[in-house]
Amino acid sequence: xRKLFIPLxxxxxxxxxxxxxxxxxxxxxxxxxxxxQTQEKRHTTTKNTYATYNYLPTDTILxxxxxxxxxxxxISKLKFSSLSPARVLYMxxxxxxxxxxxxxxxxxxxxxxTDAQGNVIDLGVIETIPKHSKIxxxxxxxxxxxx
Numbered sequence: 176x177r178k179l180f181i182p183l184x185x186x187x188x189x190x191x192x193x194x195x196x197x198x199x200x201x202x203x204x205x206x207x208x209x210x211x212q213t214q215e216k217r218h219t220t221t222k223n224t225y226a227t228y229n230y231l232p233t234d235t236i237l238x239x240x241x242x243x244x245x246x247x248x249x250i251s252k253l254k255f256s257s258l259s260p261a262r263v264l265y266m267x268x269x270x271x272x273x274x275x276x277x278x279x280x281x282x283x284x285x286x287x288x289t290d291a292q293g294n295v296i297d298l299g300v301i302e303t304i305p306k307h308s309k310i311x312x313x314x315x316x317x318x319x320x321x322x
Contacts, residue, residue, distance in 0.1 A: 229299030229317055236301060240308045243274060261304070269314035275304045286317075 244250055255276050256262075263286060264272040275281055286298040298317045304310065 231299060231301045231312075231316060233303045235316075236303060236310055236312075237305065239312060240305050240310045243276065243307050243309050265314075271298075271312045271314060271317070273301070273304060273308075273310040273312070275306060275308050275310075277306060279306050280304065 243253065253276075260276045261281060261284075262274045262276075264274075265288075266272060281304040282302065284301045284304055286301065287295055288298065289295055
């Protein structure tokens with residue numbers, strides 16, 4: 176009995192807790208041998224984004240939002256691409272149509288386009304685009320969209 180007790184006692188003394196980073200498992204040494212930590216630095220600025228862009232709040236968007244998937248006929252007419260699950264179209268009648276096919280809301284979406292000369296024109300920022308929605312906005316909502 177004593178011969179069996181002493182090896183068990185020694186084996187229990189060699190056990191180590193997993194938290195201290197070194198332990199023996201089935202005869203192999205495992206554990207944390209080297210660790211590295213990276214931390215991203217935050218860059219803060221005093222620039223106010225609300226003053227920089229034309230900012231459309233949620234209540235303005237929700238008034239004009241409609242569900243994309245209303246009935247079978249409307250669903251069959253939809254054109255969807257997995258490469259562009261959110262789409263923005265500018266109609267010749269001066270309306271901007273935004274379609275979100277994603278199953279979640281999109282927040283703080285910056286809208287911009289490139290004109291014929293290759294200049295990027297910022298339209299503004301939309302606070303929230305609801306999931307599965309189609310939003311039709313008049314062109315007058317954006318100051319940069321006046322041609």
